[in-house]
Amino acid sequence: MDNEKNESNHEKLDQNQSQKNNNSHSDDFSEPQNPDSENIISENPGNEIHSKSAEEIPKETLPVTEKKKKNPYKIAFFSLGGIILLGGASYFGYQYYKNQQAEPIVENVCLDTxxxxxxxxxxxxxxxxxxYAFVAKIKGKEVQLNIPEASEETxxxxxxxxxxxxxxxxxxxVLQPWISPENIDKINTDGANIRRKIASILTADIPEDGYETFIASNWGNASSEYHEEGGYHEGDSEEGGGEEFINSNDVAIDSATTSDDIAASIPHKEYVSEDEIEVYMKTVxxxxxxxxxxxxxxxxxxxxxxxxxxxxxxxxxxxxxxxxxxxxxxxxxxxxxxxxxxxxxxxxxxxxxxxxxxxxxxxxxxxxxxxxxxxxxxxxxxxxxxxxxxxxxxxxxxxxxxxxxxxxxxxxxxxxxxxxxxxxxxxxxxxxxxxxxxxxxxxxxx
CATH class of the missing domain: 2.40.10.120 (Thrombin, subunit H)
Incomplete structure (x- = not known):
């Protein structure tokens, strides 16, 4: 009788122990409230129970459920927000660009403002x-004039x-200002004067590549006044006419001989003919x-x-x-x-x-x-x-x-x-x- 009671007590103890073990395994898979301080229960081969801190256990040995789970709703929310922000920036950027650009005109549409x-x-x-400015063509050679009367205009x-x-x-x-009615008379007059002045100083012995420099250097001696006998050449004078006047106190000399000697002593210069010179306006x-x-x-x-x-x-x-x-x-x-x-x-x-x-x-x-x-x-x-x-x-x-x-x-x-x-x-x-x-x-x- 006593043996049956003892056996019955032993069975009850075994059942209680088994129930405790099941509860212990269930706790192993539960999510800890405070992972930094909570002890984790593990069983050693000798059925001895030890408590260890979560920090002491390698990360790899933690149950899968211990890792922090990502919230899919939060991910979707932030993704949607990013798309909205990017779309808004693109839209306003396009509107700004569009406002700065002219739009193609639709045919037969009235632009009413x-x-x-x-x-x-x-x-x-x-x-x-x-x-634009005056230029001269001398014997077919076009020359840029660097003189006060021919300064460049804009x-x-x-x-x-x-x-x-x-x-x-x-x-x-706008394309040819020298032909406009208000300018044409003045430009023609200025061009004719420049032409005469060039003819008054430019000698035939000056080479073509020296025209521009020679005209600019000698422009102060140029004259636009025409004299029938002397042309436009420097040194001519309407009043003197090349004659010498002798008063009563001078010694009488042979005037004819003296004139010949003076003429012979003056070197003869050949000037470029005015007919070989053109002056006109041209686009620079x-x-x-x-x-x-x-x-x-x-x-x-x-x-x-x-x-x-x-x-x-x-x-x-x-x-x-x-x-x-x-x-x-x-x-x-x-x-x-x-x-x-x-x-x-x-x-x-x-x-x-x-x-x-x-x-x-x-x-x-x-x-x-x-x-x-x-x-x-x-x-x-x-x-x-x-x-x-x-x-x-x-x-x-x-x-x-x-x-x-x-x-x-x-x-x-x-x-x-x-x-x-x-x-x-x-x-x-x-x-x-x-x-x-x-x-x-x-x-x-x-």
Whole structure:
């Protein structure tokens, strides 16, 4: 009886011990509350139980569940936030870039504000800088004159691109200022005087490569006064005539013999004939600057000048024969108003150009084109039209638009010292210097 009781007690103890062991294994896989201080229970081969700090156990022996788990929702949240920030930065960056760039013009769309017209065509309008001076051609040899009367001059104007081949429209008086009505008389007179002065000092024995230096060194002795017997040569005098006067106290001498002796002692000089000398104005350099450029000048060539003096137009072309990529919109002649009788007084006129040249255009951030507006004030006469747009020197060659941004004229003149009375050559006259051939715009070679 007692044995049965003992056996029953032993079975109960074994069950309790087994239950404790199961609880111990369950604790091994539970997440510790404080890993720095909590003891971890392990069993040695001798069934002895020891407590060890988590710091004493190698990291590799820790159960997998001991490692910190990453929250997938947190990862997704931050990823989504990063995408939103990147997208926002890209959008606003694009909007800023877009606002700084001209947009391509949609055909037959009216640009119904001055700002839209300006944004569309500001890059197509350029400032022209033209340097020119007198030159002389002596016996076929062209010589740059370095004399006070032939000092180099600089003129500023405006031009605008009409195709992708670097062709621009401007005024003929910008491209050849010496042929303008207000300058031509003075320039012709100055050229004739320079020609006479060269003939008065340049001797035939001077070699061609020495013309420029000789003329500059001896210019102080030059004379433009003509004497029938002596020509223009230095030392001539209208009053003396080469005669000697003898008073009563002088010893009588043979005047004829003396004159012969004097003439023989003077070395004979042969001068270059005036007929062998030409003096004229010529371009030294012509170039253009783009809107927003930082003093960068693009070289050009003059392609065509109107043969009709009443049509103040000409064609200028970049030497590269390629319009810059920054010019998104050329000023298309296909969209120009060719029916000048449809232009009525009171309608808007908008001009984009460079009045006063560099003086007004130059800023600390580069060259800036300007916009001015007004109204058509007089009907077209078939060649020119009048408008009340503010303008002055430098705006010659500027495009003038209607209220929809269509080209109506090329600005060319105004009333001196009075604003509001300015004139432009009507758009259809551009074809006299820039005709359309087989659907392609090309400058005339005539």
């Amino acid at each position: 001055d700002t839209k017209i300006y944004d569309a065509y500001k890059d197509a309008v350029v400032m022209v800088k033209h340097r 003129l500023f104007g405006t031009a605008f691109f009409v195709d992708k081949k670097g062709n621009m429209i401007s005024n003929s008086h 350099d012509i170039s253009v600057a783009l809107h927003n450029s930082a003093d960068v000048w693009l070289p050009c060539t003059i392609e065509k000048i109107s043969e009709d003096q009443s049509i103040d137009l000409g064609v200028l072309q970049l030497t590269t024969k390629e319009t810059p990529n920054t010019v998104v919109n050329i000023i298309s002649l296909d969209n120009a108003v060719t029916d000048d009788q449809s232009l009525r007084p009171g309608e808007k006129a908008v001009m984009i150009g460079y009045p006063l040249g560099e003086d007004l255009a130059q800023t600390i951030s580069g060259i800036k084109v300007q916009l001015y507006n007004g109204q058509i004030s007089k009907e077209s006469d078939g060649t020119k039209i009048q408008y009340s747009v503010t303008s002055t020197h430098g705006a010659s060659g500027a495009p003038v638009f209607n209220n929809c941004g269509q080209l109506i004229a090329v600005n060319f003149s105004g009333v001196e010292k009075v604003q509001g009375y300015n004139f432009g050559i009507i758009a259809k006259k551009i074809y006299s210097v820039y005709p359309v051939i087989a659907g392609e715009v090309k400058p005339s070679t005539e």
